[in-house]
Amino acid sequence: MSAPRQLVVEADGGSRGNPGPAGYGAVVIDHETAQVLAEAAEYIGVASNNVAEYRGLIAGLTAVRDLFPDTAVRVRVRMDSKLVVEQMSGRWKIKHPDMKPLAAEAAGILPAASVTYEWIPRAENKHADRLANEAMDAGKRGGQWEPSSSTAALDAPRTALAPEPAGPPGDAAAGAAKVRAAMASARPAQAPAAPVQVGWGSAPDLGAPATFVLLRHGETVLTPEKRFSGSGGSDPELSATGRHQAACAAEAFAARGTVQEIVSSPLRRCRETAAAVADRLGLEVRIEEGLRETDFGAWEGLTFAEVRERFGSDLSAWLASPDAAPTGGGESFAEVAERVAATRDRLIAAYAGRTALLVTHVTPIKTLVRLALGAPPESLFRMELAPASVSTVAYYADGNPSLRLLNDTSHLR
DSSP: OOOOOOEEEEEEESSSSSSSSEEEEEEEEEEETTOEEEEEEEEEEEEEEEHHHHHHHHHHHHHHHHTTTSSSEEEEEEEEEEHHHHHHTTSSOOOOOHHHHHHHHHHHHHGGGGEEEEEOOOOOOOOHHHHHHHHHHHHHHOOOOGGGGOOOOOOOOOOOOOOOOSSSSTTTOOOOHHHHHHHHOOOOOOOOOOOOOOOOOOOOOOOEEEEEEEEOOOOTTTTTBBOOSSSSSSSOOOOHHHHHHHHHHEEEEEEEOOOEEEEESSSHHHHHHHHHHHHHTTEEEEEEEGOOOOOOGGTTTTTTHHHHHHSSHHHHHHHHHHHHTTTOOOHHHHHHHHHHHHHHHHHHHHHHTTTTEEEOOHHHHHHHHHHHTTOOOOGGOOOOOOOOOOOEEEEEETTEEEEEEEEEEEOOO
């Protein structure tokens, strides 16, 4: 019996908005010769990053099956999506209902024993990344990707592929600076977006926006030690300092007299902060599950240094990709962004023309700011939000948001 043919599938997917206009790309490569055997790409309409990545995986595995229907193969899947790699490897649970049927479809294309999964940095996935972006560009023009117009192979000259790793996916040697540098160098050039009409004088009157005043909760005992404190940990209460910060915020909002509604994360530190403001303003507090902090999985309660020591490769992957989740099945930044965006849309509809105080956490606030600015996921690492700080975003009727304030702590001084 002849040995199985050794193949590599590199796949990627993207969404300009997450969710937004999305596409995927996949390439099949002969492992020994590094010859490109097939390319696939498609614009899939509005979808999330994770959906697009799974669609890219399905396309790559399907291409292998179509190329070698009667030949035994061994396929090494290489993707920069830690979420897809870990879920398809069986190490992480598949929680999102949109992902389950896609994962099942991917698992059924080829025999499970013939496929292995490997996480790679985005810088090593340029070919599939370019295909995905070509597909999204084609969709923007109202068409579909055509192989004849692709330049993806030009981005990825190949000699030999590295041997398949023996251990779990991840780059244990790469520090945060190295990973972020790789992200920056790998980011594809995109066509400039159409200018947004925000001129004075001639602009139509859009009425009062839905204005979200974003208040980070006050300190807990974990805050000064800079420990991961998400929605999967101990749910700590406010410390004495945190209660003082909440009282200061309440006085400031009472003096301004602009807050009309209060919405809070379900976690205790936010509920206590919101209650301090609500008692001062005489308002009710609505609990919104979508405003909870990220679930940091096995990292809950640990410092960054402790996580780096215990889970180095997972931390590197998390810093490198918004699709990578914390160890133990926590939430990726992409999953949080999808949840926060859906919550934002519900609250905009509920509070059109009104000012609502949203008492929440670091990641949801940074995510709302990032989405308002159209900034890339790595911008989350470049914002500072102090405990009990205030940020403000307004959302107008034409769909355009406006960031008005970020990390204001003047009420605490």
